[in-house]
Amino acid sequence: MKFTCAKNKLQEAISISQKAVTGKSPMPILQGIYISAKENQLTLIGSDIDLSIETKIQAQIEEEGTIVVDSKIFGDIIRKLPNSAIQINTVDNNAIQIICEKSRFTLIHMNADEFPSLPSINENMIFNMSQKTLKNMIKGTIFAIAQDETRPILTGILFEVNDKKLNLVALDGYRLALKSNNIDNENTINAVIPGKTLSEVGKILSDDDENVNITFTPNHILFNLGQTKIISRLLEGEFIKYNSIIPDEYDLKVTAKKGELLNCIERASLMAKDGNTNLIKFDIKEDNLIITSNSQLGKVREELNIVLQGSELQIAFNSKYLIDVLKIIEDDEIIMQFASSVSPCVIKNTENTSYTYLILPVRLLNFE
Numbered sequence: 001m002k003f004t005c006a007k008n009k010l011q012e013a014i015s016i017s018q019k020a021v022t023g024k025s026p027m028p029i030l031q032g033i034y035i036s037a038k039e040n041q042l043t044l045i046g047s048d049i050d051l052s053i054e055t056k057i058q059a060q061i062e063e064e065g066t067i068v069v070d071s072k073i074f075g076d077i078i079r080k081l082p083n084s085a086i087q088i089n090t091v092d093n094n095a096i097q098i099i100c101e102k103s104r105f106t107l108i109h110m111n112a113d114e115f116p117s118l119p120s121i122n123e124n125m126i127f128n129m130s131q132k133t134l135k136n137m138i139k140g141t142i143f144a145i146a147q148d149e150t151r152p153i154l155t156g157i158l159f160e161v162n163d164k165k166l167n168l169v170a171l172d173g174y175r176l177a178l179k180s181n182n183i184d185n186e187n188t189i190n191a192v193i194p195g196k197t198l199s200e201v202g203k204i205l206s207d208d209d210e211n212v213n214i215t216f217t218p219n220h221i222l223f224n225l226g227q228t229k230i231i232s233r234l235l236e237g238e239f240i241k242y243n244s245i246i247p248d249e250y251d252l253k254v255t256a257k258k259g260e261l262l263n264c265i266e267r268a269s270l271m272a273k274d275g276n277t278n279l280i281k282f283d284i285k286e287d288n289l290i291i292t293s294n295s296q297l298g299k300v301r302e303e304l305n306i307v308l309q310g311s312e313l314q315i316a317f318n319s320k321y322l323i324d325v326l327k328i329i330e331d332d333e334i335i336m337q338f339a340s341s342v343s344p345c346v347i348k349n350t351e352n353t354s355y356t357y358l359i360l361p362v363r364l365l366n367f368e
Helices: 007-018 071-080 131-139 195-204 258-269 319-328
Strands: 002-006 032-038 041-047 051-058 060-063 065-070 085-091 095-100 103-110 127-130 156-162 165-171 175-182 189-194 211-216 220-224 228-233 252-257 279-285 288-295 298-305 307-310 313-318 333-338 345-349 355-359
Touching (some): 032 071, 071 103, 127 131, 131 165, 131 175, 131 195, 156 195, 195 228, 258 333
Antiparallel strands (some): 085 095, 156 165, 156 189, 211 220, 220 228
16 A cells, blocks of 8 residues: 555544544454545545444555554544655555655554444435534534433434424433424434434534435434545434423413523522532522522522513522533523423523423422
């Protein structure tokens, strides 16, 4: 193998394919990046079996070949090299030489034949959507996946297509995040994608309106971004019927300025760091929301003007869950719906229903 390519292109390709290399695999070959040089194109693949990422770049190839190199050391070397053309060629049977200006590295490589092949997916296009939209939907739900492996299905995000609408849903037992978007697709799809996969997909997607093509098989999902393909296993099992969790009715509705509410909660949470509860209390009265927190560190009281429809209420929350939601909402104004001090709070936007967030309250024996 012998090829020359631009340093910045190679570094970007390594960075993309590296996202699938976990470094925890019992198979040493999966610590590496697979590199194939063929027909003036380099193909780089990283994989941990469950998730595989393939990306292609242009290169001047003098001699075709395939190798696997250690992902971390190879990435570190290329990143530190001068911003110039890089030449890579195999020397002996198990090493490559990396030359850039006056720098010269020799790096041991592994046998490419041992690298697992990618699952074969027939790309009979299921549907496409803008990368920007999908990125935004992932950002709006990924924070609510379960971190606890005891219920593996909740470590993923439900990908649901129905009636020309795409829903992404995540929940962890304390909160639920739902983002919806209209799409031009007649199919019905119901699959659960690992949170790790969508986290990496979100980092690779661009912020523009270029399309990503998405293909499903019974066990896998493929995201095709042109030069980059991301293939992931789907999670097995039934996702929770989330519609039954979201209350249809409420007794009071609060309309508040999102920025002001977030600032008040963030300040109140400074006193709530005592223990792991991050406990803050809401006292909702007429046109005021009073937020308090008491701990061994001291006390805090915040007051916020609101528009209240319905009766008064006292309720408590883990401030972290509220902050997570408010930080990713882009609207200036939000609606919070409540039924009782032990029922979930539902957060929506005032205009339409492109998102719904649900947060369970903390039950208190007495409210001081």
